[in-house]
Amino acid sequence: MENKQKILIVEDEQSIQKLLKFTLEQANYLTVLASDGEQAIQLVLDETPDLIILDLMLPKIDGIEVCKMLRKQDIETPIIMLTAKGEEMDKIIGLEMGADDYMTKPFSPREVTARVKAVLRRSGEKTSQTESVLKTGQLVVYPERFEVYLNERQLEFTRKEFDLLVYFMRHLNRVLTRDQLLQAVWNYDFAGDTRIVDVHVSHLRDKIEENTRKPRYIKTMRGVGYKFEGQI
CATH class of the missing domain: 3.40.50.2300 (Response regulator)
Structure with a gap:
């Protein structure tokens, strides 16, 4: 049946x-x-x-x-x-x-x-999927367990914030356009609603950056999108 x-x-x-x-x-x-x-x-x-x-x-x-x-x-x-x-x-x-x-x-x-x-x-x-640990510096992500640690302290994320962070960390040091992120994280195959990306990036910065005005991880590439910098 x-x-x-x-x-x-x-x-x-x-x-x-x-x-x-x-x-x-x-x-x-x-x-x-x-x-x-x-x-x-x-x-x-x-x-x-x-x-x-x-x-x-x-x-x-x-x-x-x-x-x-x-x-x-x-x-x-x-x-x-x-x-x-x-x-x-x-x-x-x-x-x-x-x-x-x-x-x-x-x-x-x-x-x-x-x-x-x-x-x-x-x-x-x-x-x-069974995935390996994603790590750069003191930031550690366990995709299959939905857990994130920074300086050994666990952080809380919404589902989409977590999905966006995982995608960034799988594409370290690559420039990603807002439309690419919409397609990858929200599955939108058309241009538009890029404000959703900006809102979620802002929330990620609030949680993982010591100084949101001078971010260590998520860099804005003006006119293009974002780049998540880290050591592979």
Whole structure:
């Protein structure tokens, strides 16, 4: 018997909920439905879905708060956030809270299945990989354990901050454009939303740099992007 992956759809608009359910079931996924934030959190615990499609505007508990609460409980189920057109700041906040990707309404069935497949694929790759320790100077990262130490003191990161740091440390001393980072860390294959990169770089600097105005590790390459300097 085929073991289908399960998607939790959290959406209070019935028409969009039905569209997502039909689209995903046509693509051979199982679906579970929630119409508000409280129900969503309970279903994550009860149903252990493989992925969550989470609307931003929900009754009782909004999507950003749901995402934040799940990540605080160390629930790392991949999340695709649904946002209305033009809500750029909400996209940034959602990604900072631990969402893996977002879709802007209105969206096509083809985009839904493509994004779901991409996020599930990346999630599976992370789970199956066994990686060596990444180290430069007093900064040590354990990718498979989601742990970072600086001067032997453990630091706390959001999921995307951690993914960005790991990518930087795998590409030491290379100039990386913002679009490259968007593609690698957020899986965006188009130019735009580069402010998301800048926000996350700023957060990384706050956590690993002694002096954020004169950073030791993450150097800004004006007009291009960033370079993470270190000893290989």
